[in-house]
Amino acid sequence: MSLPTSVTVRALTAVTTVCALALTATACGGTTKKSSSDQGPGTASTASADPGAVLKKGLKLAFLPKQINNPYETIVDNSGIATAKEIGGTAKEVGPSDASASSQVSYINTLIQQQQDAILLAANDPNAVCGPLKQAMAKGIKVVAYDSDTAKDCRQLFINQASSEQIGRSLVQNLGKQLNYQGKIAILSATQNATNQNTWIEFMKKELALPAYKGMTLAKVAYGDDDDQKSFQQTQGLLQAYPDLKGIIAPTTVGIAASARYISSSSYKGKVVVNGLGTPNQMRKYVKDGTVAQFSLWDPKKLGRLAAYAASALCSGQITGAEGQTFKAGDLGTFTIGKDGEVILGKPTVFDTTNIDGFDF
Structure with a gap:
């Protein structure tokens, strides 16, 4: 039996309102929504940051390098994995064996299904990974680019090794x-x-x-x-x-x-x-x-360490990715988020015969 038109309209309106409220609650994570000036890259609405929040334990971080057989990125990721364990979380490295533009997409989709707390990636292409990364953020997964950036609206932070x-x-x-x-x-x-x-x-x-x-x-x-x-x-x-x-x-x-x-x-x-x-x-x-x-x-071990701390700070609500916010990265010190969610590790080091034996990485 069909319902009267007026009843149908009222029912649809009620459903629409409930859905809208549900979506708002999901996007805001139950915290106060801030003005657009506090919004970080890759977010339609950014929750308030709580600089005094304690880093959450048990966070699941996933490092997705350009390719898993790249010696440099292995150093970065292993350092990030060790750092995650040190601060009470877990981390892993997954990724393709080639560095083609779309090779990382299937891995991102899998990490979304696994409900990782954060995906950290060195992008092979700034745009090819954007679709799945936006899907990840829509599900509450934090996205941190390191070493090689994505388009700015496809992640919350970019950890840059140097300017x-x-x-x-x-x-x-x-x-x-x-x-x-x-x-x-x-x-x-x-x-x-x-x-x-x-x-x-x-x-x-x-x-x-x-x-x-x-x-x-x-x-x-x-x-x-x-x-x-x-x-x-x-x-x-x-x-x-x-x-x-x-x-x-x-x-x-x-x-x-x-x-x-x-x-x-x-x-x-x-x-x-x-x-x-x-x-x-x-x-x-x-x-x-x-x-x-x-x-x-630069020191790739420090880059991986900083990326892990930044992702954990995001997941814990200490930062949202907005310019001017600061967070602590253990023995690396305090870092300030710059324009477009960029965090810079520091100046590169020049290696030659006078200092190369002082480094082991």
């Missing part, structure tokens, strides 16, 4: 000094869609455009896809295509090690300068045999 501008410009500055600001150079990057790589490269180009570098030209940006063998082959290809090449900047730990390995056993050793971002343990032999004079990086 992107500082990284990009300093790599060119270091190479410029080594080459006496003369000669043809190339860049050996990771994947074409890697957010961090592309941002650094843009700042490299801006630095190269300054009058001080009028004697230097950028011949090509090559991509090794963070694959050791492909990066090795790309180095070989660059030197074949540009026999007068004077320097290579590899802003990727996989790329710089592969490039150094090729040059170390070729006629280009001592003639082509290799600089970029690498870990001391993988680059030590190339520094000591004279293939590489210097390279840069």
